[in-house]
């Protein structure tokens with residue numbers, strides 16, 4: 373297999389790397405695969421002990437050089453915030469799905485996604501907090517693209533139907549309105565045919581600190 377990597381240094385600037393994955397992106401995806409494998413593994417105890425020791429050694433190798441700063445926040449040409457360390461969308465965060473969203477011609481945020489077994493809450497269903505995290509993100513992106521980027525003040529959810537994992541789903545969000553530093557959005561996670569599973573409305577508040585030009589220092 374030949375892997376075309378982004379150039380060294382591109383990881384600091386996702387736009388410069390284009391669509392090519394960086395070595396960090398590939399490591400991150402490998403760790404996601406590892407986490408999936410851990411949840412589902414049935415290998416015997418002694419094998420688990422050996423694997424754990426190997427992982428401890430790999431963890432030490434990664435810790436040999438630690439970042440002293442967070443991953444930078446950037447905006448793609450459509451105005452969607454991109455942050456490699458983000459818990460939902462981050463290409464360099466193994467914990468992230470990762471969720472990849474785009475802006476449609478009418479300004480809707482749209483992301484195709486598929487939850488995995490690691491997201492399980494109730495048997496065979498996705499944990500409600502995981503659904504909330506995805507909706508918080510896409511609603512936040514909707515207000516950011518509309519010019520009202522902010523912190524979540526309130527997020528109200530209605531869990532309509534159980535959310536399955538391992539199946540294609542769609543998350544969408546639309547900006548509603550702005551009053552001063554407050555912006556509202558609504559969205560949903562749905563089946564591909566539009567059947568809603570979780571519906572959300574959210575209020576996002578642009579912190580006074582950001583309007584004073586100190587974003588990112590909090």
Ligand SMILES: CCCCC/C=C\C/C=C\C/C=C\C/C=C\CCCC(=O)SCCNC(=O)CCNC(=O)[C@H](O)C(C)(C)COP(=O)(O)OP(=O)(O)OC[C@H]1O[C@@H](n2cnc3c(N)ncnc32)[C@H](O)[C@@H]1OP(=O)(O)O
Nearest residue numbers: 453509512513516521523524525526577579580582585587
């Ligand atoms: C230099 C410019 C830089 C611009 C920055 C650019 C980009 C930022 C990038 C990315 C962001 C975009 C998208 C990200 C995508 C997804 C979003 C995920 C978001 C999160 O995952 S985020 C984590 C959870 N979130 C929190 O961790 C919030 C903790 N909290 C605070 O940080 C403060 O609390 C804050 C900032 C909310 C307000 O602080 P503040 O000092 O700026 O404003 P203040 O208190 O004066 O309130 C003003 C008016 O909002 C009302 N109000 C206040 N709080 C309210 C609430 N909770 N509910 C309802 N109304 C509320 C007041 O009642 C008043 O209302 P009124 O004016 O009518 O009296």
